Amino acid sequence: MNAVDPLGRLQERLRRFAAARDWERFHDPKNLVMALAGEAGELVEVLQWVDQDSSRSAGQDPLLRPRLAEEMADVFLYLLRLADVTGIDLEAAAHDKIIANARRYPPIPGRKD
Amino acid sequence: MNAVDPLGRLQERLRRFAAARDWERFHDPKNLVMALAGEAGELVEVLQWVDQDSSRSAGQDPLLRPRLAEEMADVFLYLLRLADVTGIDLEAAAHDKIIANARRYPPIPGRKD
Amino acid sequence: MNAVDPLGRLQERLRRFAAARDWERFHDPKNLVMALAGEAGELVEVLQWVDQDSSRSAGQDPLLRPRLAEEMADVFLYLLRLADVTGIDLEAAAHDKIIANARRYPPIPGRKD
């Protein structure tokens, strides 16, 4: 896919998508976190009855893979839209969080990140 | 931030992070969708008592903004990790879903995406 | 409805329901919390685009009320089933939690619970 600013490119598409349907008025942060939580719920539903060991090959399963991909996309799109309307840089926030996690959970002695 | 394959770069950091802590064994798809749902729940909690209109300026609020950024990052990191272990291309899935949504919800006549 | 141990009565019905379908093997706590989270996600979806003020009359809305009732029932059924398989007394846990919350958040001076 587009290697130059793929997040910004997706956000630009979502912005045009919302504008072309007059949906900006629905896209306040409160509604968007709800929509994201709803999609996270649908993602969980894909694997709720799948045995934990079997879930390891879910990415190769012809029935599960497309369902996972679709629900993951839904979560991602609402996350990108939420980042856009709040002006939060998702990529920077992610790198910051990895750094914070690394401090909180140091690597096994002798290994490094 | 890095404009060249930022998602792949974050996934590579998360892969090393998990390896340095022997956490790969926990990162099966079933556990990861649960972890993502947990973080989505925390994201919802940030705005649960915030009035809908006030939520519009949450991105400028000195208390809410960092909390939103952190929870959004957590959702994003688990989503990236899930995409990695299932071999699903998150960016491609997102573009596919926008196309599917555009068919399902056509733009207002006279406007376009 | 039945005023004598309604929670126990619902749990008994759910126990028979699962047994009659050989579903006990799916009803471990990990799967059940996932199922509950999925239904909580569907409940959130009912109101995700509903304006906060309008949501106040959702219980009187002919379209929203039955959808809310159904998703609330789904959350409740998985919660009861989870309580049953873990041997946790949901009613006692709820009373305990109200007491803990009352300590954490004292009433406004001059009022009492």
Next chain:
Amino acid sequence: MNAVDPLGRLQERLRRFAAARDWERFHDPKNLVMALAGEAGELVEVLQWVDQDSSRSAGQDPLLRPRLAEEMADVFLYLLRLADVTGIDLEAAAHDKIIANARRYPPIPGRKD
């Protein structure tokens, strides 16, 4: 616990709890489904790294049991409060849903609910 209308009794306590803190204004259906989803997320977090087989004995685990009980109580309390403010009879809705589920998923031939 109280065998006479335990749900009504809990709802009455929650009503007084909200009134004594002037919290009724926060308890609209939109906020309450968000709060419920947040607690469902915390419930999922309790078991997210617990192996599926180990989760079967979570109700006997000295660390997991109280955490499960607390998060289940939180989900239950918001569910009861939501039922109260929307005027939905949770027990009736649950019985209705069991009947609907029984039609949708008939028992194994020779068995009955």
